[in-house]
Amino acid sequence: MKKSMVTIIFTVIVCLSIYTVLPTFAGTWRDDFEDNDTREWKIYNLNRQAEKWWINNNEAVGEIFEPGFMSLWLTGDLKWENYSVSCSAKLVDDRNEPPTIGLTLHDRGEEDSRYLFFIDYVYDSVRIVKSVHDDWSTVRHFFAPEEDTWYQLKATVYEEGDLEFSIQNLDAEPDAEPQVFTAFDPEPLDGGQAGLVVADARVRFDDVEITGDNIPNGGPGRRTPQVVSSRSKLATTWAKLKMK
Numbered sequence: 326m327k328k329s330m331v332t333i334i335f336t337v338i339v340c341l342s343i344y345t346v347l348p349t350f351a352g353t354w355r356d357d358f359e360d361n362d363t364r365e366w367k368i369y370n371l372n373r374q375a376e377k378w379w380i381n382n383n384e385a386v387g388e389i390f391e392p393g394f395m396s397l398w399l400t401g402d403l404k405w406e407n408y409s410v411s412c413s414a415k416l417v418d419d420r421n422e423p424p425t426i427g428l429t430l431h432d433r434g435e436e437d438s439r440y441l442f443f444i445d446y447v448y449d450s451v452r453i454v455k456s457v458h459d460d461w462s463t464v465r466h467f468f469a470p471e472e473d474t475w476y477q478l479k480a481t482v483y484e485e486g487d488l489e490f491s492i493q494n495l496d497a498e499p500d501a502e503p504q505v506f507t508a509f510d511p512e513p514l515d516g517g518q519a520g521l522v523v524a525d526a527r528v529r530f531d532d533v534e535i536t537g538d539n540i541p542n543g544g545p546g547r548r549t550p551q552v553v554s555s556r557s558k559l560a561t562t563w564a565k566l567k568m569k
Contacts, residue, residue: 427480
């Protein structure tokens with residue numbers, strides 16, 4: 326009897342030890358646009374006639390040329406929080422206003438609250454923006470983008486208020502490292518939907534992946550969940566800037 330109890334206790338200890346060293350897997354929602362199905366996406370904008378989103382050659386295309394407007398294509402749930410969004414994106418056309426492409430996270434739609442992660446093609450910069458009721462708090466970093474070039478974009482909102490935006494030139498050398506840009510929000514926004522963003526441009530997007538602890542496994546392009554990446558420690562103070 327004593328021997329059996331010792332064996333059971335030893336087995337439990339071994340199992341707990343193995344469990345504690347296993348990597349933490351989060352849920353992954355994915356869309357590679359290969360099924361031509363946009364039912365899990367929704368356009369958000371005050372002027373819904375100014376923009377278009379469609380699927381072409383297994384890629385999503387977003388377009389808006391209305392001065393002073395941007396187009397957001399959203400998916401997900403308002404309960405999603407502290408997650409990462411990645412995709413590939415390429416600017417293929419622009420008009421009179423400065424073209425901008427990027428991602429939105431923790432987006433609450435009609436509540437007008439969101440984080441925005443932009444590439445700005447006119448001012449050679451990236452911007453990480455906290456937008457609440459048209460009040461923009463912006464951190465700007467230098468970045469010289471190229472048109473008609475595929476970039477891998479990844480934006481992350483961490484629980485403590487750290488924000489991270491990485492950009493990798495997919496048309497450059499295969500071993501090119503992504504550039505990482507950061508900011509810090511001392512008063513983090515509530516969770517919300519994720520999406521793609523276009524302003525005065527036509528942009529092609531592909532391979533959207535959303536990963537986080539409370540993100541469900543699913544989406545039109547399902548695949549095996551990925552290991553959660555470690556977060557960056559670097560933070561940047563907010564500055565007030567207007568969008569031009």
